Amino acid sequence: MKLTLKEFFAGFLRTRHIARHFRRLALLESINDTTVSREVPPTLANTLVDAAHRDSGELLSSLGTHTDGLTDFEVDALRAQYGLNEVEHEQPLPWWTHLWHCYKNPFNLLLTLLAVISWLTEDLKAATVIFSMVVLSTLLRFWQESKSNQAADALKAMVSNTATVMRRDEPRIELPIKQLVPGDLIVLSAGDMIPADCRVLSAKDLFVSQAAMTGESMPVEKFARQADRDTRNPLELENILFMGTNVVSGTAVAVILTTGNSTYFGALAQRVGATDRAVTSFQLGVNKVSWLLIRFMFVMAPLVLFINGFTKGDWTEALLFALSIAVGLTPEMLPMIVTSTLAKGAVFLSRKKVIVKRLDAIQNFGAMDVLCTDKTGTLTQDKIFLARNVDVWGEDSDDVLEMAYLNSYYQTGLKNLLDVAVLEHVEIHRELKVGTAFRKVDEIPFDFNRRRMSVVVEGRGQPHQLICKGAVEEVLAVCTRVQHGDVEEALSDELLTRIRQVTAAFNAEGLRVVAVAARSMPEGRDTYSLADEQELTLIGYVAFLDPPKESTAPALKALAEHGVAVKVLTGDNELVTAKICREVGLAQQGLLLGNDVERMSDAELAVAVEKTNVFAKLTPSHKERIVRILKGNGHVVGFMGDGINDAPALRTADIGISVDSAVDIAKEAADIILLEKSLMVLEEGVLEGRRTFANMLKYIKMTASSNFGNVFSVLVASAFIPFLPMLPMHLLVQNLLYDISQIAIPFDNVDKEMLKKPQRWQPADVGRFMLFFGPISSIFDILTFALMWYVFDANTPDHQTLFQSGWFVVGLLTQTLIVHMIRTPKIPFLQSRAAMPLLVMTGIIMAVGIFLPMGPLANYFKLQALPSMYFVFLPMILLAYMALTQAVKGFYIRRFGWQ
Known part of the structure; x- marks a missing residue:
């Protein structure tokens, strides 16, 4: 491949070796370039199309697996045949290739030319000196990068992405992605990276973001069956998942078809193997x-x-x-x-338990003048406590906690810290006899637009019950009645005002309020959809205490002293956010809600973001847009987050910062990962x-x-x-x-x-x-x-x-x-x-x-x-x-x- 002169001289800057384990995102960004052909290789296309149209039982048989997954013996044999699930672009370079990369910067090539000219003109001493300079420069760089690579290898093991795998010997286990083989059955939920090219076996409201593969900006829904039998383009298949994409919402069980270089992602990686991230x-x-x-x-x-x-x-x-x-x-x-x-x-940062995935992110750290941060799990602790369970008027109610428990227990989508806090009340499990007295019928998974999720359960001799929980406003939007004790009444404007006063009082105390609603459904159905989330009865609320981390206040103060402005970007409501900001010593300067951001043009938002440091009720696209606007205003922007809703902003920021407990897609999008909870490492x-x-x-x-x-x-x-x-x-x-x-x-x-x-x-x-x-x-x-x-x-x-x-x-x-x-x-x-x-x-x-x-x-x-x-x-x-x-x-x- 011919390089332009400018590309030739710019080439030495690309530190490929440190980031080699974390190239998936960089490749996906390069794949977005319209000059890269997205055509699937014919052999792989035939494999994917054939798998999409086969009956699931027949497909599992052809792959040598079945509905309970593979045995350990079968996995070992398949791994010996197919190798590790790694794309060639991500694998360590042989030492001789690494040495060549260290040598082939434009300055060394120029010096080599001068040494050859000196040798041809019989100035052997000059040739020796010039050659010594080349050797010194090359070996020093090779030695330094080799040491850094070893450090990266050691740290990488602490933060590698995993997948939930079904094996016949054990029901479900978490394994590093590289250990997967064709025929493995994997369980997917919101936030998961797709670890290989897969065929969906069962799915519930499964939406996948595959913009890098197909150019579609919106998530696409995937199903267990391919409806159109005439579809031959693998990228249009409704039951095929591609390595490198991620689950936005819903759940699924899928079987792995191809791994490593045999995947569509692997084919693209080989095609754009010399492509790095956009120039920073x-x-x-x-x-x-x-x-x-x-x-x-x-x-x-x-x-x-x-x-x-x-x-x-x-x-x-x-x-x-x-x-x-x-x-x-x-x-x-x-x-x-x-x-x-x-x-x-x-x-230095590795000693502070910080993984640097891209070397030049360190310099961006120093250049950063604006840090945007999510609130939950970053400014606050990753341990949330259930503080109150109350009815619609704020009086303690065990019924509300029981409903919330059933919802959290039976949902299989994106389990967050709120669900964990609810499920810690094991006494509810015993009292309700959850494992035997109830049966899950269906689920309507969470997504960041609805900001609510529902499960449908069946009790012994009871009709189907749809239990919904989520953000207060979003749950109220689908409620028509209110329950207080044994009495139900229609939801009037007067009651709505009173309800908002009750929840606002909890918010002012710094409590996150989640509304719980329910509806009895007629029996005889096994499948429910978004259309069933209507005419619900509001039961009450569960309120959570999300205390700030001890290190947050001193960290924010230290950052301000060093010229870094901190802005909070959160999906939570403005009252809770304001309370946390006060507790961590962040003086609020203006407030913008997601609806305000939605209404503003880019020019209006560019002015507003400079005057505002608290943004609440944001969607993922709002966060990404704010970060992009700040960059457009000339700032070097860092973003810190750990959830699936933070991934777009992490990718857009000059420096993405996440934590080791983050979801896969957030860790993949980040440039720097904190292995410890203290935010003081940000200042360092x-x-x-x-x-x-x-x-x-x-x-x-x-x-x-x-x-x-x-x-x-x-x-x-x-x-x-x-x-x-x-x-x-x-x-x-x-x-x-x-x-x-x-x-x-x-x-x-x-x-x-x-x-x-x-x-x-x-x-x-x-x-x-x-x-x-x-x-x-x-x-x-x-x-x-x-x-x-x-x-x-x-x-x-x-x-x-x-x-x-x-x-x-x-x-x-x-x-x-x-x-x-x-x-x-x-x-x-x-x-x-x-x-x-x-x-x-x-x-x-x-x-x-x-x-x-x-x-x-x-x-x-x-x-x-x-x-x-x-x-x-x-x-x-x-x-x-x-x-x-x-x-x-x-x-x-x-x-x-x-x-």
Whole structure:
């Protein structure tokens, strides 16, 4: 496949290896691209169509399974035949492929070309030095990414998605998705990821989101039978489920047809195997900086070639010198520095029990200036308590709790924390003799539009009873009567007002109120639908206490202190939300309800979201829209959630944050997963992101400014000096030593002041910084030229080695010291000191730089010992350089600020 030049140079940014286990979502996003063909491979299409039209018994027989599932022995045999249920794109790369990926960034390829040219022109020393730079860069990146991959493997096991499987040896068990085989029977409910290509055997109101596969924005309903026998397009089959899609509502039992690379998803993965997520703001920023340096190299290297060729007359020497300048301008350590700083951040966060699924999410953490968060399970505890069970007027009622218990016990869809709290009342189970006295007839599953669900049960000698529970307003919408004690009366406007007063009083206490209603149904039916949720009788309410986490208040305060605005986006009602916000110390600034969001245009909402920090009664699409609008307003947006209703917003946000107890689709959509409940790790993540960004920026600023200064000095020297100011090999050795000194940058300290505000890529600032600070080193280079020319008489071709040795030492020392000058806006060494690894590394390289011309290797490198008087002037030059840089830095900070 041919790449454009821009794609070629952008390629090094893609850190494929850390995220390899979590690519399903990235692939689904790339599949949404209309340029990707969704045509199902013929063999797979025939398999799926045949399975869709077969009788279920015949299909199970052909797959070697039956209605109770497979045995462990059969599973082992099938896994040996088909392998693990993993798509090739998600599997670990062989070490040699990983090594190739680490090598093939554009800077290494460019250096390799220069090394080959040096070798062809018989400059073997230059070729050796350049090749050493390539090997150093490649091996460092390979070693760093390998360590990070191992850490990711260890953490991945703690958060892998699972599926509910029916096996003949055990009724239902939870297994990692990769262990599934063709013929396995799986049980699906709302929030589950579809783990393989499957045929539905039984379903109840099953709606599946498969937009990435078919382009349909709305969920599609799936059934156990294929109605149209003439359908040949697998994507239109009504009883086939595809790997990578997810259940929105309802329940089902399905049999797995194909796994891994044999699935439709696997076929797409192979077709778009080189496709990553859309370019993030982080990648875009590094791309722009890289292109700035590359364009600078393409302009300056030819300029150096022509000036030296015309002034010196030796075009071969001029070419080698220009190639050395090109090497010096190539930020060959940039991929390694970026990877190392991000990987260091990932390792730091892993110690805090945080899984980083995408490396560049760490930098987005630091750039985040708005955090949108769901309320339930994120701001609040994941342990909800049933506080009250009351009738319609707020008086205690056991009848309401019994009805709620039957509903929660018999529903098989999306069981949430409210159901868990109800089912903890095991005494109800005993009193009602739930297992024997009642039989479940049917179920109408929950969905986020109705915000209610119903079960139909049959008691001994009793008619069918439809029991509905859900959000108060949504349940009231289908009620026509009210029960108080043994009396029923019609639901009038007066009663409705009184009911709302009762529920509002509970909400004001911070209680989540769920309404319970019922209706007797005529016998003789086994199937019920949404149409039966009408003319219900309101029985009462169950009210839940959802206390905030202890870490919420200090976490929100810490985020606010670091410039991150927090906005609450919840489906709960506004009174409960307001109470929680007060308890966690989040001052409410405006309130928008889902209906308000629905009525607003994008332009109106773009203004409203800036003034509002509490949004209640939202649907999943409302949350996604608010996040999208905030991004459109120029914010870097994080979203934290754990439910199926949070998945769209998690995908849309710059950084999606979830928890290990979240539903599958939420974990799949998130970039970062918290393994512990404390929200204080959010603050640590923000600070680590900012440290990571600051350290990357140090290298980029230093490289840009010192490269510009060196080339400017070379142009001046080439125009006025009758010999080369430095040999090509000198430039290459200097650059190699300088690169080695920068290996410790990812481990450097960052000033606290640099962590107070969100930080973003600003390539224009890098260009301006380069123009301000680059010429400073040139001033002292020119002073060094004058020193060598007039004081030490190194002014003829016969004495050029002395001249070149003098500039070699000054050039390397100033280039190495610059990192200490620009790593902080403060006075270096006094007000802000670098981390010990960076101090040691720069000290070693400076010592090596002085040793080379003074030691036994001088002749090999075509250098010579410098006179003792030189070392009297050297400290003066370095101190003057640091003083002038500090003065310019002060002016720059006052004029432009410091990032």
